[in-house]
Amino acid sequence: MQAAEGVNVHEIERDLRNLWEQLAETPQTEGDQPVMRVCVLNLIVYAPGKQAAGEVNQIMAEVTTQHPSRIFVILPKNGASESALSAWVTALCHLSAGGHKQVCCEQIMITAEDHATYRLPSLVRSLLVPDLPVVSWWRDVPSFESRLFAELANASDRVIIDSALVQDSEQGLAALAALINEKQQWTAFSDLSWSRLTPWRIAVAGFFDAPDWRRYLTRLNRVEIDYTPDRNARRSIPSQAFLIGCWLASRLKWRPTLKPRWNGEDTYQMKLASEHLPIGIQITTAPSARGDHRGLDALRLVADGEPSAQFVVSRSEDDSYLRADVELSGATLARKVIPLGRRSEAQLIAKELEILDRDAMFEQALAFFASLPR
């Protein structure tokens, strides 16, 4: 059920009250479930245009089934209109798990003319539900330098971005690392590109749960990362490929030895070293024959000495699972399947909203990236 009405910005709180009174007073017919208002956090979403705002509405309908929240959707718009800021209040409702009640929360859509966006943070701050966490999701190319981004980040306990949207991932990740460093005390950051790596990290970690195989961690000397880039992307390494490589390097205490460099058109090499031996991380980007597919394809961790070992994680053809294979001295010993499950944007956001503290592994991976010689 959705009810919407236009409201004056200064009367949003009053209209929210009216909305709830109307919902509570709606005559109940047989079979109707009573309405329950629930709010567990404040979620501020920046949507860059009308199409994005429409998509965000759909995503929020799904996210609020798991995290009923007061949602602010901020939509900048060009051109002159009657008011610089306008807002709508909407109720988002769904049936509770047992189907006994309608669980409802509220969404406030705020549009702002370009010249009025500076007023948005103060408006949102005045409407936040007190004593609840504040999360901002910047559903656009992160503009780390913008005043709006900075002010929303200041108002938030957590900021969610997607580094995959950044054209120049090296520059983007470096800017993010600097920002995290600067805001260390108050605001945590999430990157959806990093979240998408979780099943890959689980698969890789799973190899080394077995003590007999864990000893190969100190003998790894090669890491190969295969990635299918966006067809239209210019030559660059996607942030995901950097992040998984830097995660391995930071966890295994490898250190950079040489400046990373391109080796030909589509291979990027990072030269590192552990306490014991030199290590190469090679990222290869190649267009896919599989239609629209893009993203990580395979990750190989190789120990070349005797006995040799290869730990390989690869994506299934239908994109539904990862396959984890172990080869010791050329013989395949074990194979495991890790479900990828649904990874819609809504699912990713819902997962991110479960976590409010800092993600130390992400920050370590970024810090490693920032430490690479340039």
Add this chain to the structure above:
Amino acid sequence: MMDPTVFENPLREGLRLERAAEPCVTVIFGASGDLTKRKLVPALYSLATQNLLGGGFSVVGTGRTPMNHEAFRTAMRDAVNRYSDATPPDNAHWESFASGLFYTPTDTQKPESYNNLINLLVQVDRERGTAGNRLFYISTPPTLYSDIIRLLGTTGLNRAPDGGWTRIIIEKPFGEDLRSARALNREVLQVFTEDQVYRIDHYLGKETVQNIMVLRFANGIFEPIWNRRYVDHIQITAAESLGVEDRGGYYDHAGAFRDMIENHLLQVLAHVAMEPVATMEARAVRDEKTKVIRAIRPIMPEEVSQFAVRGQYGEGLAGGEPVKGYRQEKNVNPKSNTETYAAVKFLIDNWRWAEVPFYLRSGKRLPKRVIEVAIQFRRAPHLLFKHATSGPLEPNALILRIQPDEGISLNFSAKMPGQAINIRAVRMDFQYGTSFGKRPPEAYERLLLDAMLGDSTLFARGDTVEVAWELTTPILEAWTQRASNFPNYEAGGWGPKEADEFIERDGRRWRRP
């Protein structure tokens, strides 16, 4: 101390898996039985799909039924399809899980029969990297417990291979009275050390039971009023609308008191009444739970009728449908004196709870299925508004609903809008299902994972089990010796009238949850 979920694998840290187990083999005795199909394997599959089991995780099923690995895998896939909440497994995911399922027929009473099991475990360790970590799960009829435990000792399976660990989960019932519980404890501890033993009570794996401790100890506002000064009494109810269904044979031997109160509800009471712990370590929590059960005032045989009441349902209407009486149920003795309803009043002799009664009740064929803890607070000391209410002024109550609609409610009084002071009882409600749209894990998922992680907090310790039987055996013995007037309540009602009289003697009444 290192976080046990990391266990020296540096890539495990920070994986956003709340807790993940080391690779291990779970050996299920009674693998062709109902519990394996309905609960254990669906729970393990669910843990696997959440990536909470270490790489190479394996299950070895054993039982009298002759079966090969493939037949066991097929039976378990059917079980997961039928009983798991998770989406039915697709081929790739199932094949990955099933590659770790093995079966070996074992006559659990014959030592030579264990050789195949030992060989299979060695093979699994070698091929799947399970590193000698073994979790035995005894899910057979209780009559086989002693033989299995003894033979695990004789064959050396009680000792972990180098670098590994060995643990054992023992299903309830753990004994049927004090004498048998002590005997079983002795047998178990001759073969295993106490820290290897996990006596399971699946109630403790329920999310809302665990939340009792969170509510008490993670909030500053409840603990100061959690005592005799503010609490009038506490009611713990486990009502079941069904009859005994297919469990007539077991139930007619056990009865409501053994089946529910002696273990499940007494454990819930311990969570509600225990003193705060300094740490959440298993030993600290289990010490406090044992202490509070030990502080419950013993009920002498001659006092049983003052402190406990029993009932058995006759014919009646359940949900509007006529249903049989207990004595007419399948596999039940037509002259059975087994109670299908039991209520007991416990008093805890310590500073916190002196003279605060804890009423525990459980029954079958009651009007609805509900499990809850109700903390009834004392009335306001001065009834300022006694002429101004629109009905009797209800005392405050904090209700912890364990199922269904898991959540917490606080009942309090509020002024009705208007010129006059009219007061109504209102309810402030928190529901898990609405605030967190996330499926809570099944109790067996939680407990199996805990055992793999070596966390025994939610399992009963040997001395706790004995203290509980010490407290409850006199009641059961008194009931055995006295004639009953069964059946004494109609199916579909809230129990026998004696139960109402029992609490009304104290000037209180049962809640109607």
